[in-house]
Amino acid sequence: MGTAVTHAPAMEDLTKDSKPRHRPAKPPRPAALKRRGRRESLAGYLFMSPWIAGFLLLTAGPMVASLYFAFTDYNLFDSPKWIGLDNFSEMFADERWRHSVRVTLWYVVVGTPLKLLAALGVALLLAQKRRGQAFYRAAFYAPSLIGASVSIAIVWKAIFSDDAIVDRTQKTFGIDVGGWTGDPDLIIYSLVALTVWQFGAPMVIFLAGLKQVPRELYEAAEVDGAGPWRRFWNITLPMISPVLFFNVLLETIHSFQIFSSAYIVGGGAGGNACGPADGSMVYTCYLYVQGFENSRMGLASAMAWLLLVAVALVTAVLFWSQRRWVHYEEGA
Amino acid sequence: MSAQATEMTPAPSARTSAFRRRLPGSVAWHIGSLLVLAVILYPVIWVVGGSFKKSEDVVGSLDLFPGDPVIANYTSLADGIADIPISTFFVNSLTLAVGSVIGILVSCSLTAYAFAKIRFAGRNLLFTLMIGTLLLPYHVLLIPQYVLFRNMEMINTYTPLLLPKYLATEAFFVFLMVQFMRNLPKELDEAARLDGCGHLRIYWSIVLPLCRPALITSAIFTFINSWNDFMGPLIYINEPDKYTVSLGLKMFVDQEGVANYGGMIAMSLVALLPVLAFFLAFQRYLIDGMATSGLKG
Numbered sequence: 001m002g003t004a005v006t007h008a009p010a011m012e013d014l015t016k017d018s019k020p021r022h023r024p025a026k027p028p029r030p031a032a033l034k035r036r037g038r039r040e041s042l043a044g045y046l047f048m049s050p051w052i053a054g055f056l057l058l059t060a061g062p063m064v065a066s067l068y069f070a071f072t073d074y075n076l077f078d079s080p081k082w083i084g085l086d087n088f089s090e091m092f093a094d095e096r097w098r099h100s101v102r103v104t105l106w107y108v109v110v111g112t113p114l115k116l117l118a119a120l121g122v123a124l125l126l127a128q129k130r131r132g133q134a135f136y137r138a139a140f141y142a143p144s145l146i147g148a149s150v151s152i153a154i155v156w157k158a159i160f161s162d163d164a165i166v167d168r169t170q171k172t173f174g175i176d177v178g179g180w181t182g183d184p185d186l187i188i189y190s191l192v193a194l195t196v197w198q199f200g201a202p203m204v205i206f207l208a209g210l211k212q213v214p215r216e217l218y219e220a221a222e223v224d225g226a227g228p229w230r231r232f233w234n235i236t237l238p239m240i241s242p243v244l245f246f247n248v249l250l251e252t253i254h255s256f257q258i259f260s261s262a263y264i265v266g267g268g269a270g271g272n273a274c275g276p277a278d279g280s281m282v283y284t285c286y287l288y289v290q291g292f293e294n295s296r297m298g299l300a301s302a303m304a305w306l307l308l309v310a311v312a313l314v315t316a317v318l319f320w321s322q323r324r325w326v327h328y329e330e331g332a
Numbered sequence: 333m334s335a336q337a338t339e340m341t342p343a344p345s346a347r348t349s350a351f352r353r354r355l356p357g358s359v360a361w362h363i364g365s366l367l368v369l370a371v372i373l374y375p376v377i378w379v380v381g382g383s384f385k386k387s388e389d390v391v392g393s394l395d396l397f398p399g400d401p402v403i404a405n406y407t408s409l410a411d412g413i414a415d416i417p418i419s420t421f422f423v424n425s426l427t428l429a430v431g432s433v434i435g436i437l438v439s440c441s442l443t444a445y446a447f448a449k450i451r452f453a454g455r456n457l458l459f460t461l462m463i464g465t466l467l468l469p470y471h472v473l474l475i476p477q478y479v480l481f482r483n484m485e486m487i488n489t490y491t492p493l494l495l496p497k498y499l500a501t502e503a504f505f506v507f508l509m510v511q512f513m514r515n516l517p518k519e520l521d522e523a524a525r526l527d528g529c530g531h532l533r534i535y536w537s538i539v540l541p542l543c544r545p546a547l548i549t550s551a552i553f554t555f556i557n558s559w560n561d562f563m564g565p566l567i568y569i570n571e572p573d574k575y576t577v578s579l580g581l582k583m584f585v586d587q588e589g590v591a592n593y594g595g596m597i598a599m600s601l602v603a604l605l606p607v608l609a610f611f612l613a614f615q616r617y618l619i620d621g622m623a624t625s626g627l628k629g
Contacts, residue, residue, distance in 0.1 A: 061476070066476040150578045152375065158390065159375060205622065253469070307469055
């Protein structure tokens with residue numbers, strides 16, 4: 001769970017903080033001030049020493065190592081051998097890799113908007129204060145907590161398999177495609193359904209955003225004769241655009257990283273397949289297969305770095321597009 | 333608004349007409365909410381009902397609850413999975429989850445205190461780095477961390493899964509706590525400083541107790557995330573008696589899934605129970621935590 005929207009105001013707070021709140025009338029002796037400052041710095045670094053150690057040992061260090069591995073042939077047993085860009089050229093030439101990219105992009109492009117639409121739609125419904133609102137809100141949030149579990153993936157596989165409820169329901173409408181999880185082209189939609197089912201987390205954030213839209217705006221618009229659609233388009237949407245931005249960013253980044261559900265819904269007994277004919281072979285599944293089943297650590301590192309670059313690009317584009325559609329309240 | 337206008341007029345007829353006008357909206361609202369609820373709850377009810385069905389009926393039967401419920405699925409769990417009792421997986425998962433919660437609470441609150449309450453050189457830069465790790469895909473760290481822990485001969489131990497929690501690498505919780513601590517009244521710790529309290533004292537006696545809601549939210553999320561975690565244990569643990577519930581369940585799927593479908597569904601439900609219990613007990617903290625951390629402190 002990220003916090004990109006809060007990022008900007010939070011940084012502002014920080015700089016505000018660092019201005020002295022009550023400026024002393026007479027500047028104290030510089031030596032004492034310096035000593036105090038140094039003591040404060042020491043305390044600060046001591047307090048955050050766990051994080052600093054973690055950052056160096058488990059984040060920054062590994063990132064550098066991973067970048068190095070990306071240019072090597074490394075199987076865990078022999079020491080890494082520098083091979084330049086070979087991992088990347090192998091990747092681009094690999095039809096299975098290209099397939100995993102397509103599957104992942106399709107999952108992101110279909111799943112994320114559907115999930116956010118569901119979240120926004122239900123949030124608008126629940127934003128009306130009516131009896132049972134708190135209950136519904138809690139119930140709708142529950143899938144976000146259990147959705148990532150192996151249990152739900154197993155349930156999903158069963159519900160979407162041949163002759164189960166989804167298949168039978170389709171048949172009553174005359175559509176007979178068999179189970180989704182057994183079909184290379186359809187299995188990805190069962191994963192889309194699984195992510196849409198977890199719309200509760202972005203919904204809660206939308207609800208919090210909707211709560212902060214000043215009621216006077218709606219009242220004024222109503223006096224001016226604006227209908228519900230106009231009010232939604234011209235008031236609600238701009239007012240919650242920061243929250244919308246936050247949800248789009250978060251959900252997109254998360255979608256790129258889908259692993260467990262694809263692995264379990266798609267995984268049969270053993271083997272290194274993700275779904276029938278690689279139907280649910282999402283990017284991270286293939287990364288896992290290459291790294292941990294084929295011991296191609298160098299290749300898998302190269303794949304991971306490409307994923308990072310892709311996610312960073314998407315993040316950058318979203319932040320860049322922000323100025324066109326995200327409205328931040330002055331001074332809020 | 334017209335509704336308010338009618339309410340101001342005391343005539344009872346006006347009130348009923350307002351009520352009548354609002355009634356369809358209310359009915360539509362409840363129908364809509366109940367429809368969504370049905371979709372949300374269906375898989376959960378399905379797994380409860382399915383766990384009492386005979387194995388051959390689990391997928392094919394459309395009845396949510398079987399006409400002749402059987403408990404054979406549950407009794408079959410007593411045999412364990414691959415000769416390992418189910419309780420072993422639960423103890424393993426619980427160990428990891430509780431260990432993670434302690435780690436997160438200690439390390440993230442210390443770090444958050446430094447960011448929120450201490451002024452020191454380089455704080456802004458470190459804060460930016462910390463926020464940056466929030467958006468970092470975990471998969472970039474997966475392989476080098478695995479290599480690191482493998483070189484330290486820590487495969488098949490819980491260290492690779494627990495150590496990150498004790499080193500505050502979960503930036504989300506640091507951020508949550510920073511936001512919370514920034515909003516505590518400054519006067520409290522300023523007064524304490526004037527009285528000669530050091531940072532450790534302020535942290536322990538003033539800030540931590542006031543941060544209880546943020547700590548509870550972090551603890552619950554950590555517990556649930558650790559319980560659900562699949563990829564971490566999948567990579568680091570390969571001795572079945574050290575498996576977590578998630579891995580045990582996956583092993584069930586691979587080894588007995590077809591032969592004992594009902595047992596697999598029963599085990600899925602049992603594996604979900606701790607998370608569901610946590611949710612029912614603490615849903616307020618979870619939802620409020622989500623809402624506030626997503627917006628503003």
